[in-house]
Amino acid sequence: MPTELPTITGVLVIPRLRIQNANAISSPLTWGAPAMSALLGTMHSLERRLGAELGLNFNGVGVICHGHEAQTTEGGFTRAFRLSRNPVNADGSSASIVEEGRIHLDISLVFGVVGTVLGEDDATRQRVAQTVADHLAGMRVAGGSVMPALPHSAGGPTARQQRPQLLPLGPEGAEQTKAFRSWRLRWLPGFALVSRDDLLHNHHAKLQAAQPGASLLDAWLDLSRLNYRAQRTQVENPRTGELVEAVTWQHDRPAGWIVPIPVGYAALSPLYEPGEVAGARDRSTHFRFVESVYSLGQWISPHRLTSVQDLLWYGDHDEPTGLYRCRNDYRAPAPADAEPGDPACAPMLPVFLPPAAQAQQPSLF
Structure with a gap:
């Protein structure tokens, strides 16, 4: 069971992908950017299709968002997804609509890779990177279609900004740090999604100090919204000199662009043998019923x-x-040697599960 990022010796950068109608419903409880499980699925699909041919293993994926346009109605506090109308039924009545959330994205994908091709010359590495980019252009990414980039005259990226790159990581130390500083500047302007399990568990501990019965779900919901609280103070009236009560409204959210995100799945059933469950889409693969797992993420520059x-x-x-x-x-x-009750172990604890999964998996806490 991996507890840290597998070894990588290079990065494959596919910059400024323009994705149309990606899935905006990332889980039963969240919407917005596609779930990271969708991008990990894209990574595994690329490895299965091209890994053996190109001599690359894909061990991790990062995403930088340069722009987004959610396909929702505008105006007011309540929004709804813009849905497509299905063809009418044979009798002329309206067919039922399955709600589909869509979002247009402008993103860069960064893959952590291992392979002998990283030791080749620049021209060979560029050819491999372009091969991956060309293949990705014909795939679905998070349910969306990869569209051609807009011309630079219409606000699109320059030819240099669109060029995919396969870059060797180099030895750890000052040389690797210097190289990464150069790479990250190419991803600006944009925001990268990172995990903030630590914020969830720290806030949970803070809530439990005031409310012993507070759960991880309470902490997750509390950090997923803006909670304004009145702060009363005594101030001097500048005209009369009397002490009067003043009220200011403050929220307690941590600094930064904090968002609720799905981060995987928890088992609700045993692992069934291939073909054992009737109606399964793939009868050659093991099957298990699961429930979504949630945590917090942060978009940072x-x-x-x-x-x-x-x-x-x-x-x-x-x-x-x-x-x-x-x-x-x-x-x-x-x-690895931290005790489960040790505060230092908090970031490794499972993130919160919905009530159905909690009933099935009490040992997770």
Whole structure:
């Protein structure tokens, strides 16, 4: 079971992908940017199709968002997705609509890779990077279609900004740090998504100090909204000199662009043998019923990242608890020898599960 990012010796950068109608409903409880599980799925699909041919293994993926346009109605506090009308039924009545949330994206994908091709010359590495980019242009990314980039005269990226790159990471130390500083400037302007499990658990501990019965769900909801509270203070009236009560409204959200995100799945059933469950889409693969798992993420400017490892997400599977989740090491995981009750272990604890999953997986807490 991996507890940290697998080894990488280089990065493959596919910049400024223009994706149309990507899936904006990332989970039963969240909407907005596609879930990281969708981008990890794109990474695994690329590896299966091209990895053996190009001599590359894909071990992690990061995303930088340069622009987004959610396909929702505008005006007021309540929004709704713009839905397409299905053809009418045979009797002329309106067919039922399955709600589909869509969003247009302008993103860059950064893959952490391992392979012998990283030791080749610049021309060979450029050819491999372009091969991956060309293949990705014909794939679905998070359910959306990859569109040609807009011309620079219409506000699109320059030819240099669109060029994919396969870059060797180099030895750890000052040389690698210097190289990464140069790379991250190419991803501006934009925002990178990183994991903030630590904020969720710290806020949970803060809530429990005031409300012992507070759950991780309470902490997650509290950080997913703006809670304004009245602060009463005594101030002197400048005209009369008397003390009067003044009220100011303040919110307690941490600084930064904090967002609720789905980060994987928790098992609700045993692992069934292939073909054992009737109606399964793939009868050659093991099957398991799961529930979404949630945590917090943060969109930060790439220039605030100190290493490429801070950016990359990777898959993690904990067989005893049936937890399948996406991890990111922007905040370092707890030491392997930490006790479960140790505060230092908090970032490694499973993030909160919906009530149905909690009933099935009490051992996760």
